[in-house]
Each structure stands twice: as C-alpha cells, then as structure tokens.
Amino acid sequence: MTKVNFGLTANSPRVxxxxxxxxxxxxxxxxxxxxxxxGGQSFIWNRLQENSWVGVIGLTILKLRLTDNKLLxxxxxxxxxxxxxxxxxxxxxxxxxxxxxxxxxxxxxxLHQCMKPLTGLRILKQPFDEVLFYFLLSPVKxxxxxxxxxxxxxxxxxxxxxxxxxxxxxxxxxxEITESKFRxxxxxxxxxxxxxxxxxxxxxxxxxxxxKSMPYMDARKEVMQLPGVGEKIADCVLLFGxxxxxxxxxxxxxxxxxxxxxxxxGWSQSQKLDFARLHFGKFAGLAQQFFxxxxxxxxxxxx
DNA sequence: GATCAGGCCGAGT
DNA sequence: ACTCGGCCTGAT
Numbered sequence: 564m565t566k567v568n569f570g571l572t573a574n575s576p577r578v579x580x581x582x583x584x585x586x587x588x589x590x591x592x593x594x595x596x597x598x599x600x601x602g603g604q605s606f607i608w609n610r611l612q613e614n615s616w617v618g619v620i621g622l623t624i625l626k627l628r629l630t631d632n633k634l635l636x637x638x639x640x641x642x643x644x645x646x647x648x649x650x651x652x653x654x655x656x657x658x659x660x661x662x663x664x665x666x667x668x669x670x671x672x673x674l675h676q677c678m679k680p681l682t683g684l685r686i687l688k689q690p691f692d693e694v695l696f697y698f699l700l701s702p703v704k705x706x707x708x709x710x711x712x713x714x715x716x717x718x719x720x721x722x723x724x725x726x727x728x729x730x731x732x733x734x735x736x737x738x739e740i741t742e743s744k745f746r747x748x749x750x751x752x753x754x755x756x757x758x759x760x761x762x763x764x765x766x767x768x769x770x771x772x773x774x775k776s777m778p779y780m781d782a783r784k785e786v787m788q789l790p791g792v793g794e795k796i797a798d799c800v801l802l803f804g805x806x807x808x809x810x811x812x813x814x815x816x817x818x819x820x821x822x823x824x825x826x827x828x829g830w831s832q833s834q835k836l837d838f839a840r841l842h843f844g845k846f847a848g849l850a851q852q853f854f855x856x857x858x859x860x861x862x863x864x865x866x
Numbered sequence: 867g868a869t870c871a872g873g874c875c876g877a878g879t
Numbered sequence: 880a881c882t883c884g885g886c887c888t889g890a891t
Contacts, residue, residue, distance in 0.1 A: 603872070702873035708889075709872095751887025756874080793874050814872040831881070855872090 589634035595683040598856040606710045654685040662846040677857030691771045693731040694804030738765040756791025802848040811839040811847040
C-alpha cells in the first residue's frame with residue numbers, strides 16, 4: 564500500500580497513519596458509499612478516485628477507500644478519531660441491519676426498487692453544529708454550490724489542516740462575523756439566517772446537546788425557532804446531525820417521488836408528511852435517503 | 867435578458 | 880390551514 568502523505572510534519576498530531584486500517588463486511592458498495600458521502604447529506608467529502616474519498620470531520624482528516632468489499636480508512640488523528648468513531652460515523656453496526664429490516668420494502672415495490680441498487684446506503688452521523696451550518700446555506704442551491712461556499716468559509720475562518728483542507732470554524736467563530744461579510748462570501752439572502760443563528764447560539768454552548776437529547780417533535784420545534792429553518796431544513800438537520808431517524812425531509816425530489824410514485828396527487832405537504840411518517844415508520848429518514856439517491860440515479864426511469 | 871432553482875417567511879385569503 | 884411573491888446568486 565502506498566504511503567499517503569498529506570504534507571503534515573512528522574510530529575504533527577494530525578499526521579496520517581501510513582497504513583490503512585480495514586473494516587470487514589462494511590456492507591457498502593462503491594455506489595452506496597459514494598451516494599452516502601456525496602448524495603446531499605454531507606458537503607465535506609471529495610472523491611479522490613473512483614473508489615476513494617477524503618473528508619474533514621471536526622479536526623480530523625479522514626480518508627476512505629473501498630476495495631474488494633473491504634472498507635479501508637486512514638485517520639489523521641487515530642487516537643481521537645479511530646475505529647470506533649469511523650464505525651459510528653458510517654453507521655456500521657447491527658442497528659443498521661435492524662433499521663433496514665424495519666423498512667416496509669417487502670410490501671412496497673417502489674421502496675424496494677430504490678433500495679436494490681444501493682445496498683448499504685447509510686445516514687451519516689455528522690457533527691450537529693456543522694450540519695446546521697451547511698443546511699442553512701442550502702436553500703435553492705445545488706450540492707456543488709453548497710460545498711464551495713462552505714469550503715470558502717472553512718478556508719477563511721477554520722483551522723488549516725494541510726493539503727488544502729480546513730476545519731469547520733464552529734458557531735463561536737461564526738458569531739464574530741458580520742452579515743455583510745457573509746454577503747461578500749455570496750451567501751445571498753441566507754446571510755441574515757446564518758448571522759441570526761450565530762447570534763442566537765452565542766452564549767448557549769449546550770444548545771446542540773440539549774436539542775439532541777430531546778424527542779423528535781420537541782427537537783423539531785426547537786430547531787425551527789432558528790431564522791431560516793423551516794420544516795425541510797429542520798428535518799435535514801435532525802436526521803443528519805442528531806440521528807432523529809423519524810425525520811423525513813421533503814424537498815422537491817422527494818416530493819416528486821411521493822406525488823408520482825405513490826400517486827399522492829393533490830395532497831398537501833402536511834398530508835404527504837403524515838403519509839410518509841405512517842408508512843415508513845421510525846426509520847423514515849433512511850427510506851427518504853434511498854428515494855433521494857434513487858431519484859438522482861434514475862432508478863425510476865428504467866421502467 | 868428572462869426564468870428558475872434541493873426553501874423560508876410574511877402577508878393575504 | 881393553504882397560496883403567493885420576494886429574496887441573493889448562478890446556471891440555462
């Protein structure tokens with residue numbers, strides 16, 4: 564295996580290990596890992612090759628590679644972010660299989676059709692604060708645009724980790740930045756939401772942990788008090804950042820699936836949401852991710 | 867140059 | 880409770 568040199572000095576705490584560590588039977592395929600990392604739930608992953616990716620989680624650079632059904636990883640900080648943290652981040656444990664088992668794919672051909680080509684697709688367990696930031700940036704923007712804007716903020720205000728990689732600055736740092744500065748960074752009308760949220764979070768260091776510990780509906784109500792957070796973004800943030808698997812974000816793609824594939828023509832948004840929660844159950848968010856990736860990959864176009 | 871995006875919010879029905 | 884237009888910016 565080639566040594567991966569990310570340009571860090573030898574005594575840096577964030578130097579990458581030379582060897583790859585491996586996780587057997589991860590359940591991922593190249594397709595499902597790619598969609599998990601790049602399919603709109605996270606904006607910090609970059610594909611290096613067809614089967615390898617690099618991303619920044621907290622202050623850790625993580626590199627992933629899938630070969631021969633084996634998942635390989637390298638962490639820049641294996642003491643703090645090692646096997647256990649990688650497994651948790653990627654939802655590699657038995658609870659994933661249990662979640663898949665609870666989805667109604669056996670009696671739902673639409674869902675089953677989406678799941679088949681994406682075996683192993685996960686909901687990532689990302690840092691809550693970072694997910695909130697990225698999804699506040701997301702309205703009416705494409706994935707590449709969100710990635711680029713977020714990356715610029717990390718570059719300007721985050722920590723330089725080497726290799727052109729930067730950490731998410733955190734809300735404490737963001738709260739020191741003016742709205743007009745955000746507008747210079749092309750946030751557009753999202754600038755006032757990021758600014759307002761940063762001001763709200765200032766002096767509330769426990770807010771994220773508190774919300775995470777709340778039941779889904781309470782947490783949803785709490786998150787929706789933030790400026791720029793409506794139902795859709797609240798559900799994204801809770802699903803991807805707080806492991807609230809009941810969350811079922813309905814964006815335009817999912818709306819299309821519900822309308823066209825489940826024939827909910829003429830149903831209101833709240834009726835569609837009721838249907839989804841009832842039909843898909845407590846892992847509705849996982850079903851949502853299969854739909855999102857399935858629609859993106861065009862599984863419905865093939866008849 | 868117009869129009870429209872992976873949404874939110876406030877105003878009006 | 881639901882519909883509508885405005886909002887920044889960038890891509891067609």
